[in-house]
Amino acid sequence: MARLRLSANRATRQHDDLGTSTSMELLGSFYPAQDIVVTRLDQIPSAVTEYGARVAADRPRESFMIMISVPRGQRRPAGFEAAYRNGSLGTNAWMYEIFKCPLPMPDDHGVRMWGGPHTPFQFADCTPLWPDKTPDEFSSLAEGHIGLYGWLRAANARVQRLSQCTHTLLDVATVAELRAAYAARRHPLSVAQDALRAAPQALAS
Incomplete structure (x- = not known):
């Protein structure tokens, strides 16, 4: 049996x-620490998840490790x-992964953060895309995955813009296709363009 101490510090990872x-903020008191007692390694991730969820609820929209x-x-x-050391205990799940020099995308912003289950999607020079308090059509599809939710909204906005608001993302792409595109880190504009090109029958209706 081992007694371990969990603590949270503001931090970001930059590429x-x-x-x-x-980069980590070591001075100051960001959030109270918590002691846990475990007998096996596989008990630690669930304790980390519970602690991290509490930190995120009390310090919303903060990046921390x-x-x-x-x-x-x-x-x-x-x-x-x-x-x-390899992060498999879940200690980095709430830390923003920031790309300081996003790959350029013609006619659109580059992606600054792809996000993750607990972190948001963000374009360069734009605010992060967080779930609204009121669920929408993408809330259930994202299944609580904050990064995927923001990416879906971004892709939907581009489908609507390109189709002049005659179609939405879910009119021209399947959930499986969208999940795969997000996992592959495809830019929302590229996904919207390909989906509309592949669905001429939808555009003709």
Whole structure:
């Protein structure tokens, strides 16, 4: 049995031409720490998820990383160091992954953040796309995945613009196609263009 301490710090991960770096705010008190007791490594991710969800609820729309410290005299569960180092314990799930030099997209913004289950999608020079308080047609499709939700809204806006508001994203693409496109990190404009080209019968109706 091991007693571990979970704590949260504001942090972002940035990608640029020189590589990847993580910036963390170490001074100040962002959120109270929590002690957990575990006997096995596989008990840690669920504790991290519960703690992270509480932090996110109390500090909404903040980018943070969860740290796990081992008090003196406590034994680490087998495999802890490797799992903590490679992120498989879920400690980075609420941290923004920012692309400082987004790939250019003709006639549109580049993507600054693709987001994830707990982090938003964002275009360069635009505000992040968060779910509305009132559910819409993309809420159930995203199944709580914040990044996918924002990406779907962005793609839908581009389908409507290109079709002059005669069609929506779900008129010209399947859910499976959209999930695959997001997983492949395809730009919403490119997805909208391809979907409209592939659905001439919809445009003709």
